[in-house]
Amino acid sequence: MKARSVVITGTRKGLGRSLCEHYLALGCTVDGCSRQESTLRHENYRHHLVDVTDENAIVHMFRDIARTRGGIDVLLNNAGIAAMNHVLLTPGETARRVMATNFLGTFHCLREAGKLMARRGQGWIVNFSTVAVPLSLEGEAVYAASKSAVETLTRVAARELGGAGVMVNAVGPTPIDTDLIGVVPKAKIASLVARQAIKRTGEVADLIRVVDFFIAPDNRFVTGQIIYLGGVDG
């Protein structure tokens, strides 16, 4: 059986890196991207130096991957940046940067992968949200708003691409111990965890379990869904 072709954005470190290692270990070919070089070396891994906000660069990357791999089976739209600040103290430039990476970056990749998948009549896309959306977390107005946009994109794209056999879903992790939350005060994390049904920070394996479920080759009927970890009620 031909190895599945997986594309993961934001793979230099954190969750993206862990997802790469997981799918490489399962025998998939993986194309990753980030704005900086990766230290990951594997015969089935290729790294693309690309900023997801750069539309032309993303178009080129997906055409290159499609040609090299013969198609794309899975897209994991992991690339994202966080910003914590009171809404009244957040600079406009920060809001633009967060929206550009989290929403526009996800949109660019979904559009290009979606075209390639629709032509083949199948594909699995997983976008990344956060529990900050359903919890309306104070201090994360811009970050949560950008991920709300990702959730709406997920639901609408699922309807538009469902007929082409392309499943589009999203996962909303709780805080996981990665660089993204490294700067968040411990008390803030503790108060967030207290609002979950299961009161602990997440682990990468928790997230991978949901992604594996969404992208299973026999998943042909679960689409447009947002799954939050930790028992957070969406």
Added chain:
Amino acid sequence: MTPKEQITEIVLRAVRATGESTNNDLLRQATLETRLYGEKSGLDSLNLVNLIADVELGVFEIFGRDVTLADDAAASEARSPFRRVATLIDYVEARLAKPQ
């Protein structure tokens, strides 16, 4: 072959291939006047998207250019560049004329 003739070939080949895959005789025998958008085309939105993706790939193969044929007027039957084969060819030509 002029660039316009090359674009015409890319677009007509993609339209006729879409006609084959959708069992649509009008598209199989497509000419410049063949409608691509609206009820008379016989193409649903997904087939149209696949056709556009085919044209983008054809342009990439022949011209080595990464054009994205997305347009705000795409969903307008009156103004969409995707309404007929000829308007799609003109649109691709205009996109290629823009510097990357």
